[in-house]
Amino acid sequence: xxIGLCDPHSLVGPRRQRRDCNxxxxxxxxxxxxxxxxxxxSFKSVGSSTERGPRGMLLLLLRLVNMADQNKTxxxxxxxxxxLSPSELFAARSRSHKIPVRGQKDFFPNDSxxxxxxxxxxxxxHWSLTSEERVERLGNLVKAVxxxxxxxxxxxxxxxxxxxxxxxxxxxxQYLLPEEALYLMxxxxxxxxxxxxxxxxxxxxxxxxxxxxxxxxxxxxxxHLKRLGYVVHRFDPxxxxxxxxxxxxxxxxxxxxxxxxxxxxSPSPTATCSYTEAQxxxxxxxxxxxxxxxxxxxxxxxxxxxxxxxxxxxxxxEGRSWWMTDDLGASDKELHHxxxxxxxxxxxxxxxxxxxxxxxRHPSCLAPPEPSLLPGDLTVGxxxxxxxxxxxxxxxxxxxxxxxxREKDTRRRRWDVNKDREVxxxxxxxxxxxxxxxxxxxxxxxxxxxxxxxVTPLHDPKQPISxxxxxxxISVIKSTHLLEGASRLKGSEQWRICFNVYQPDTVxxxxxxxxxxxxxxxxxxxxxxxxxDLRAIKLLAFQSGDIxxxxxxxxxxxxxxxxxxxxxxxxxxxx
Amino acid sequence: xxxxxxxxxxxxxxxEEYEAPLPVSLRPEERSLFRAELINQHVLVRDLEQxxxxxxxxxxxxxxxxxxxxxxxxxxQWEEHEGLFLPLVSQARYEELLRWAGATLSAxxxxxxxxxxxxxxxxxxxxxxxxxxxxxxxxxxxxxxxEDGASPCTERAWPEGGASPCTERAGPEGGASPCTERAxxxxxxxxxxxxxxxxxPGPGSGxxxxxxxxxxxxxxxDSEAAVQIREVRRTPLSLSExxxxxxxxxxxxxxxxxxxxxxxxxxxxxxxxxxxxxxxxHPDFVSSYAAYHHFRSRGWVPKEGGGAxxxxxxxxxxxxxxxxxxxxxxxIERADDAFEGSALHPFSWRSLAALSRITANVSKELMLxxxxxxxxxxxxxxxxxxxxxxLKVQEVIVGRWVSSRERAEQDDI
Numbered sequence: 010x011x012i013g014l015c016d017p018h019s020l021v022g023p024r025r026q027r028r029d030c031n032x033x034x035x036x037x038x039x040x041x042x043x044x045x046x047x048x049x050x051s052f053k054s055v056g057s058s059t060e061r062g063p064r065g066m067l068l069l070l071l072r073l074v075n076m077a078d079q080n081k082t083x084x085x086x087x088x089x090x091x092x093l094s095p096s097e098l099f100a101a102r103s104r105s106h107k108i109p110v111r112g113q114k115d116f117f118p119n120d121s122x123x124x125x126x127x128x129x130x131x132x133x134x135h136w137s138l139t140s141e142e143r144v145e146r147l148g149n150l151v152k153a154v155x156x157x158x159x160x161x162x163x164x165x166x167x168x169x170x171x172x173x174x175x176x177x178x179x180x181x182x183q184y185l186l187p188e189e190a191l192y193l194m195x196x197x198x199x200x201x202x203x204x205x206x207x208x209x210x211x212x213x214x215x216x217x218x219x220x221x222x223x224x225x226x227x228x229x230x231x232x233h234l235k236r237l238g239y240v241v242h243r244f245d246p247x248x249x250x251x252x253x254x255x256x257x258x259x260x261x262x263x264x265x266x267x268x269x270x271x272x273x274x275s276p277s278p279t280a281t282c283s284y285t286e287a288q289x290x291x292x293x294x295x296x297x298x299x300x301x302x303x304x305x306x307x308x309x310x311x312x313x314x315x316x317x318x319x320x321x322x323x324x325x326x327e328g329r330s331w332w333m334t335d336d337l338g339a340s341d342k343e344l345h346h347x348x349x350x351x352x353x354x355x356x357x358x359x360x361x362x363x364x365x366x367x368x369x370r371h372p373s374c375l376a377p378p379e380p381s382l383l384p385g386d387l388t389v390g391x392x393x394x395x396x397x398x399x400x401x402x403x404x405x406x407x408x409x410x411x412x413x414x415r416e417k418d419t420r421r422r423r424w425d426v427n428k429d430r431e432v433x434x435x436x437x438x439x440x441x442x443x444x445x446x447x448x449x450x451x452x453x454x455x456x457x458x459x460x461x462x463x464v465t466p467l468h469d470p471k472q473p474i475s476x477x478x479x480x481x482x483i484s485v486i487k488s489t490h491l492l493e494g495a496s497r498l499k500g501s502e503q504w505r506i507c508f509n510v511y512q513p514d515t516v517x518x519x520x521x522x523x524x525x526x527x528x529x530x531x532x533x534x535x536x537x538x539x540x541x542d543l544r545a546i547k548l549l550a551f552q553s554g555d556i557x558x559x560x561x562x563x564x565x566x567x568x569x570x571x572x573x574x575x576x577x578x579x580x581x582x583x584x
Numbered sequence: 585x586x587x588x589x590x591x592x593x594x595x596x597x598x599x600e601e602y603e604a605p606l607p608v609s610l611r612p613e614e615r616s617l618f619r620a621e622l623i624n625q626h627v628l629v630r631d632l633e634q635x636x637x638x639x640x641x642x643x644x645x646x647x648x649x650x651x652x653x654x655x656x657x658x659x660x661q662w663e664e665h666e667g668l669f670l671p672l673v674s675q676a677r678y679e680e681l682l683r684w685a686g687a688t689l690s691a692x693x694x695x696x697x698x699x700x701x702x703x704x705x706x707x708x709x710x711x712x713x714x715x716x717x718x719x720x721x722x723x724x725x726x727x728x729x730x731e732d733g734a735s736p737c738t739e740r741a742w743p744e745g746g747a748s749p750c751t752e753r754a755g756p757e758g759g760a761s762p763c764t765e766r767a768x769x770x771x772x773x774x775x776x777x778x779x780x781x782x783x784x785p786g787p788g789s790g791x792x793x794x795x796x797x798x799x800x801x802x803x804x805x806d807s808e809a810a811v812q813i814r815e816v817r818r819t820p821l822s823l824s825e826x827x828x829x830x831x832x833x834x835x836x837x838x839x840x841x842x843x844x845x846x847x848x849x850x851x852x853x854x855x856x857x858x859x860x861x862x863x864x865x866h867p868d869f870v871s872s873y874a875a876y877h878h879f880r881s882r883g884w885v886p887k888e889g890g891g892a893x894x895x896x897x898x899x900x901x902x903x904x905x906x907x908x909x910x911x912x913x914x915x916i917e918r919a920d921d922a923f924e925g926s927a928l929h930p931f932s933w934r935s936l937a938a939l940s941r942i943t944a945n946v947s948k949e950l951m952l953x954x955x956x957x958x959x960x961x962x963x964x965x966x967x968x969x970x971x972x973x974x975l976k977v978q979e980v981i982v983g984r985w986v987s988s989r990e991r992a993e994q995d996d997i
Contacts, residue, residue: 469842470617476883485972489978543980
């Protein structure tokens with residue numbers, strides 16, 4: 010055994026590390042890099058932890074079985090301690106797969122021997138279960154390398170099935186995020202190397218999780234959700250469209266690689282005006298570079314798009330005002346706004362505008378408009394309006410006969426001021442005011458202490474008024490919604506959205522390049538920490554847009570999820 | 585993302601007629617001006633008819649001697665006797681009441697003979713014809729000291745010289761409608777309480793029988809014979825029940841609807857005076873009133889008293905407690921313009937989780953109601969109810985999400 014040439018077989022430290030042999034063929038390790046996937050009998054231990062699945066654990070203990078080097082068993086046995094001998098493998102494979110049964114719960118300790126024995130036995134069973142080593146086929150393990158400078162894991166052998174929902178490609182190589190790598194390590198799918206040594210699970214926890222990547226609590230939530238089958242991606246606030254861009258309905262282009270490698274971890278998003286402008290600028294760049302399609306069936310948006318173009322040109326051309334289009338002779342609010350190209354005015358009677366709100370059956374997709382209607386060199390694709398239509402169309406309320414009768418009664422009882430003869434006799438407003446003042450004075454029983462002071466009641470009970478009108482009259486307190494005023498809130502370090510979560514059912518046709526809208530977004534907090542106040546709720550709601558935000562509260566491994574949702578109490582009027 | 589609105593759950597046994605959403609009638613001829621007294625930091629309404637109106641139309645207030653609605657009566661059993669609907673009292677109980685009346689009278693300094701005379705006079709059986717014949721009675725509402733609602737009827741009768749000791753409803757025509765109302769006191773109280781007390785006598789009296797007022801009882805002699813003699817007597821000691829309004833409810837009736845006047849030491853209070861008085865009694869009156877006013881102006885019925893039962897400020901009912909189960913438990917918080925602020929109920933995750941669980945166990949939804957104050961509001965502004973128009977209310981529903989797949993498929997977040 011010579012140190013320096015090929016020394017893959019010396020053990021370093023108590024953590025059972027093994028230097029990988031990069032030689033194509035080596036007398037010492039029977040496994041060849043090229044042959045690894047095909048070798049049927051190479052197994053490696055990957056530590057022990059719990060994993061999804063009914064059994065909860067992989068129970069195969071792996072070792073490299075070197076059939077050809079039986080004569081070296083003596084030295085090998087001391088050195089390759091993770092590699093299983095055939096008998097060990099057989100023992101591991103034929104281990105019982107049963108989960109220990111947990112009988113009925115005892116509700117209080119009764120200091121009896123029998124109870125103590127039962128509890129001890131149960132605890133021992135669980136302990137042995139969790140301390141079992143897991144066995145994995147070496148051929149199944151995807152090799153990867155940890156790159157601390159980028160805090161990223163680079164795959165060195167082709168990825169497996171997990172590639173469908175995890176990882177990203179960049180510069181022709183495949184990468185995994187640290188939390189994904191750690192999760193796959195725990196599952197037994199990936200073996201991550203650092204300086205040519207495989208990392209243990211403990212190493213993984215220590216190195217991959219940090220405040221720069223993903224904290225331990227966030228990882229616990231990540232693992233919990235992944236084991237239930239959800240697809241969990243990191244939330245990137247800068248790739249979320251601002252509310253303005255959302256109005257324009259630009260299609261999303263996911264660029265996970267760019268985010269991770271090119272950009273260092275960006276600071277918390279500041280939802281200030283400048284940020285919004287920057288967002289618009291970046292979307293504008295995307296528009297002009299990628300020739301994305303713009304939603305074109307709304308005149309307002311048509312007017313908006315020339316404004317965007319002028320914005321970029323104004324950026325380049327100093328001294329031009331934002332309202333340059335006004336100088337062209339048409340305001341951007343009016344329909345007959347002429348585009349900057351200076352073409353003649355349109356005849357709107359001949360341009361069909363789709364009626365999105367009609368109750369007839371409409372196809373849920375709108376065909377693109379004529380290219381002649383669009384400014385510049387924009388191309389518009391087919392627009393999916395299903396979500397819009399759902400918001401617009403209201404159902405006809407069918408009233409029961411009782412309710413219809415009530416409606417008729419109120420309509421009959423509605424007091425029409427014009428039916429009053431005295432009112433009809435008034436010839437002008439001044440006389441009407443006099444009449445009202447006279448009536449006011451005639452009105453008896455108005456308590457002076459209420460009505461003749463600085464503040465009077467909101468309603469005079471002498472006035473006949475329907476309940477609905479009364480409720481409107483006394484509604485002096487306005488209700489507000491979460492997004493109101495949220496745009497001026499600065500981001501906080503404490504409350505951040507960490508993950509996007511997608512439904513487990515969508516895994517089959519999940520595309521990393523276009524995952525679609527997430528099911529929810531996660532914000533991870535500690536159970537010992539503070540509860541989000543209104544400010545935090547508003548901030549996160551604004552960042553998230555129309556996706557609900559779920560707070561994952563971590564209490565030493567136990568996770569509970571809470572939502573704080575916007576609500577407006579509907580008005581309830583009983584006639 | 586908006587929370588979904590869940591329809592309120594109707595109660596299974598609803599025996600109450602819905603009168604009106606608010607005690608302000610649509611017909612201007614009807615009087616809807618009520619009077620309340622501010623006594624020892626409580627707002628009390630004493631007139632029986634006003635109590636009925638205020639409570640039945642909008643479910644304001646709580647009877648001081650009852651669980652919720654003011655339905656205290658001297659007996660749980662009412663019976664019809666010769667065309668009159670009267671509470672039933674056993675002979676022993678009647679004599680007990682007589683003794684208490686006597687004790688009160690002698691405590692007031694009357695000598696023993698005068699007391700016995702009065703008691704004898706009081707316990708004469710009354711012919712039902714006399715009762716029915718009695719038309720318009722004096723509506724004396726000069727009650728004795730309001731510290732305790734109990735008073736021997738004779739004391740009231742004293743200055744009037746033996747006239748009908750307690751207030752009487754008007755003639756048969758006016759008596760008809762309160763009669764049918766009062767004819768259902770026990771079924772109402774039973775439909776209210778979720779315990780299964782036996783249902784009282786049904787409203788079988790119809791509109792024909794007269795309820796002669798709280799001054800009369802039907803006394804059953806404890807004879808062993810099969811037929812028990814029933815006699816109509818005067819009530820020696822009656823407890824008149826008041827309606828207690830919370831500060832927010834009282835202020836809403838005064839300011840929002842203009843139908844209540846609050847008097848303190850016989851002096852009517854103006855709106856600003858009332859506002860300042862209430863603010864001095866409750867430091868957070870502005871926030872709690874703003875939330876109350878907001879829910880009332882949405883047509884819902886907010887009830888206090890959720891604190892002791894569910895750990896929250898208000899319970900929201902649709903239409904009223906007898907009709908629907910409460911839909912929301914509301915915790916009122918305040919926030920300033922930057923949406924931060926000292927919380928009225930500082931929550932930890934532990935307390936929030938506990939509250940959320942309790943609320944879910946009683947099938948309600950936990951709502952946090954944030955009252956947002958503008959930053960430039962001075963103390964002077966807060967001293968007048970006009971500041972309400974600058975406040976805003978934000979409602980947030982707190983819910984739990986279960987991550988395991990079976991649950992997540994059933995209900996979305």
